[in-house]
Amino acid sequence: MQWMAWTPITAWFFITIGLILMGMTVWQLVSPTVPRKGFLPIVTTRGDRLFIGLLGGVYILLLWIGLIQSNLWYALALAVLYIIVVMRWG
Template sequence: MFEWMAWTLPVAVFFCAIVAMLVAMTVWELKSPTVLRRGFLPIATTRGDRLFIGLLAAAYVNLAFVAVSERMVGWFGLEEEPSIWLSFFASMALLALIMRKG
């Protein structure tokens, strides 16, 4: 039934994480409803908006990292291309920042 989707473990983990986030956000919303507020982002946002903006920003960070990782070898005189985990943690930090202060 699902062979055509060609599932792999990392992708499955990724989507489980997304679903878990959505569930957690829903529960959080029911426990304590969000307030529309203004942070460093140019628009007033709710928690859900900030999660979306954060995830989108994280995706762009990772993509940009992938795009320039080859050139980084030259820039910083590295032995090999830097690991994608670097940008992953950086993007998660960005996500946290947007969630808290955005």
């Protein structure tokens, strides 16, 4: 049976996602979210915007790998910028 190779980068990825989810949970407990409509065509909560942002960030990274194939740090910066924009104004 083949097992997944847990490299330090893979571990940091899942640790970061876990920390984001814990932070969002604390934020929700301290300040409950109010559904609102930003530039996204639907009414969203903070959790919705986080999900949409993370999903879009993954698509940015996959498109970058598939089409451009240059330094991945630029794609990561673009994905993080996208997540910030969606969280703030989405």
